Amino acid sequence: MILAPPPTLTISEWADARRRLSSEASAEPGRWRTERAIYQRGIMDAISDPAVESVVVMSSSQTGKTEVLLNTVAFHIDQDPAPVMVVMPTERDAETWSKDRFSPMARDTPCLHGRISDPKSRDGSNKILHKKFPGGHLTIVGANAPSGLASRPIRILLCDEVDRYPFSAGAEGDPVNLAKKRTVTFWNRKIVLVSTPTIRGASRIETAYAESDRRRFFVPCPECGEHQTLVWEQVRWDREADGAHRPETARYQCRHCGAHWSDAERWAAVRRGEWRAEAPFDGIAGFHLNEVYSSWVRLEAMVRTFLSAKDHGDEAMKTFVNTSLGETWVETGEAPDWQRLYDRRESWPAGTVPMGGLFLTAGADVQKDRIEVDVWAWGRGLESWLVDHIVIEGGPEHAAAWSALDGLLGRSWPHASGVAMGLSRLAIDTGFEAPSVYGWARRAGFAQVAPVKGVEGFNRASPVSGPTYVDATAGGKRLRRGARLWTVAVSTFKAETYRVLRLERPTDEERAGGARFPAGTIHLPAWADSEWCKQFVAEQLVTVKTRRGFQRLEWQKLRERNEALDCRVYARAAAWIAGADRWGEEKWRDLERQVGSLDPRDTAAPETTASDPGTPEIASAGLVRRAPARRGRRVFTPSYLS
Incomplete structure (x- = not known):
């Protein structure tokens, strides 16, 4: 009997041929189809590319980035066994990912059957956070656990939601750098950083993306054929004569010819899109995506989320910018006027x-x-x-x-x-x-x-x-x-x-009316x-440049105290x-x-009783x-x- 080498497949080809989606983790269970979100192909193929050492994905929610990591893990279990580590923000997140995402995939993808031991086996080869398979193992750790990050050599390192990692894993330092040290003995290592961004100048994923070749996804207009990136600024919707918004009229407007695309036309355009780099490639492939590209999100829903965020202030808008647009939020760092604070004391x-x-x-x-x-x-x-x-x-x-x-x-x-x-x-x-x-x-x-x-x-x-x-x-x-x-x-x-x-703040009259x-x-x-009021606003947030030319945010004193x-x-x-x-x-x-x-205005509240x-x-x-x-x-x- 002659043993043939495994077929030469990219991760996306493997997923199309063998991956099965579970009903617990997908609204569309069954066979995986990369064409459903075609932009994922470029990311998965970059992870498969021997010339690429690191892959950075700065993305909004609802773009399938977690499924890309699952495909990568499953590919290496089935096709290219290696020591694999998945790093989540916390140990609890690691357990949740293992139970709710990985285990259903391993159960429902036939080619993985028999490669991972039965979880009920007594040899300890299939634990929640550590799973062995022929030729390798999968370790799932939290970024807040220094012992897990420094435990063993790793060839495939997958870091999810890196902007949610703590600044230090215990007293050991930056968890991303700790995890990267586990890969230094492998010439063919692969490092994948994935995250929704947070604050400009303080976002890990933003810094990593800036060091990459910065790829963006260009799609052709159904009318004029001109390629363009999809941005929130081109989303349009109507308003009533009284100014009321009509999210149900949301559509995308081509920045070249002004044509309006329905959701179906937008999704069809995305399927014909392609990745284009904005900077020279030097071993790091970077990808940026927002929710406008998503095959699972309608523009009407995005508009409703946006309008709600506008009504609920900066914190809600920050969430929209991070999780829907996949962009960093710019903090307003100017110190409030101490005199204004002093004047409105109560x-x-x-x-x-x-x-x-x-x-x-x-x-x-x-x-x-x-x-x-x-x-x-x-x-x-x-x-x-x-x-x-x-x-x-x-x-x-x-x-x-x-x-x-x-x-x-x-x-x-x-x-x-x-x-x-x-x-x-x-x-x-x-x-x-x-x-x-x-x-x-x-x-x-x-x-x-x-x-x-x-x-x-x-x-x-x-x-x-x-x-x-x-x-x-x-x-x-x-x-x-x-x-x-x-x-x-x-x-x-x-x-x-x-x-x-x-x-x-509401005026006295508004408060008298129940505000x-x-x-x-x-x-x-x-x-x-x-003096106390001055101390309370004694710092301001400024943007400074690092020695490498990148920007970061820093709090600086305006007063000594x-x-x-x-x-x-x-x-x-x-x-x-x-x-x-x-x-x-x-x-x-x-x-x-x-x-x-x-x-007393809360009629649903029970009567107050002495405790x-x-x-x-x-x-x-x-x-x-x-x-x-x-x-x-x-x-x-x-x-x-x-």
């Missing part, structure tokens, strides 16, 4: 929590001669109120300063409803005298205290990562992994702060002085760590019941029923400075 009793506040967090900034703390109340939509500003005199070398901070953890602030509220979480910066901070946090307890380390850069999907374990000192003894450290993408929260400071403040609104009290902004960032990180960004309606309702602040102060729910929110007592601003002065 009056409520000093040191008290207004009715909308549902839980408290604090941010602590450690300086050489003091510790500054700002306490913030948070409500629905992460609307926030500055409740207290505290200065603890004396630096971290003084035990009395830490004792004063201990006292703050046990302190309560009166809520407008009569409930006394304690801190749910305090985030403290470790940038100055980190060992002292770790030691204090360990003594105070990590349930309420979160040591944080700020890193530059943006990460909207996961602006806080961790915790990782670091060494701490207790009683003069060094304890390995004795403290927990959270990493905070400070640029994300600074940009968010500036964005919500610019929100338009509410927009989600995220920041309320400042009358006691916040001009910026403690108010830093404390806000840490308090916001504390709210993230507490889970506020992920709470559902039931959680918010529960908090409202505990503080007795259900909005037992001993219940776990109240303890978790830091709430205690107690007679209200007014408190003004507090400045802690340790006894040794008296």
Whole structure:
């Protein structure tokens, strides 16, 4: 018997011949057809091309980029066995991808049967995150797991949603670079980076695409035949005489002859398209796609999404630009005017929590001669109120300063409803005298205290990562992994702060008529002085050029002191760590019941009932029923400075 070598196929040819789509992961189960989204052929063939070492795909959602990665994995299991690694943003994402995407494909694609062991086998060759097959293996890891990224040599590296990766895999550094190091022993390695982009100047996929040959997909006009890229600016729709939009009339307009294309004509044009590079090829093939090319999206749906994003502000529009247009969002980094903040301060009793506040967090900034703390109340939509500003005199070398901070953890602030509220979480910066901070946090307890380390850069999907374990000192003894450290993408929260400071607020008349403040609104009290307001907007976001000529975003100080902004960032990180960004309606309702602040205008809300102060729910929110007592601003002065 003569064994013939496997047929010479590209990944797209293999997929057309052998791949089967699963009903769990596709609206069109059955045989794979590359012609359904023809632009995928160029991407898959580039991965198959021996001359291409790296492939970069900067794309919107709904373009099938995950299916391209699945085809690549299946091709190498069936045709070209090799060590393969798939890197997802988190370990949870890795498990989800394995269970929901890979396993159905392996089950429903006949040529893969028998190549991957039965998941019920006892030899451990088919685990959720590690699967063996003849001649190779598949490892699926999260970018937040340094041990997984550095575990074994890899020839085929597939990185999905790289803009959602943390800035550092633990303390090991950039996860993409860590993963790339696994490929250095293979002369025929292949590195594939895929992602929806995020923020201009801070997007991994944008930087990688800029270093590629920058291919774009050109399609011919059904009328004039001129080739062009499909862009959102050429989408047109009608409006009524009263200005009302009519998304159902959406069509694409040729930029050359002005002809209007229906969805069917647009899809037909895409099937006749071709990839064209804008820069010389030097081993890196780059591809850019937006949702206008998608065979699964109608322009009417895109227009409706766009109009909804316009109505819901910058955050919604950023999502549209990233996930529908496949483009980076340009942050507005100009600092708001401090005088405007000062002029629109509001009056409520000093040191008290207004009715909308549902839980408290604090941010602590450690300086050489003091510790500054700002306490913030948070409500629905992460609307926030500055409740207290505290200065603890004396630096971290003084035990009395830490004792004063201990006292703050046990302190309560009166809520407008009569409930006394304690801190749910305090985030403290470790940038100055980190060992002292770790030691204090360990003594105070990590349930309420979160040591944080700020890193530059943006990460909207996961602006806080961790915790990782670091060494701490207790009683003069060094304890390995004795403290927990959270990493905070400070640029994300600074940009968010500036964005919500610019929100338009309802007038007094509109509020009297039932209008509410927009989600995220920041309320400042009358006691916040001009110095604090200046510190709150003491930085601006600027674009700088790197040595390699690329652009990146960087926060630069406008004033020497910026403690108010830093404390806000840490308090916001504390709210993230507490889970506020992920709470559902039931959680918010529960908090409202505990503080007795259900909005009387909400007819669906149940009647407010007094809660037992001993219940776990109240303890978790830091709430205690107690007679209200007014408190003004507090400045802690340790006894040794008296």
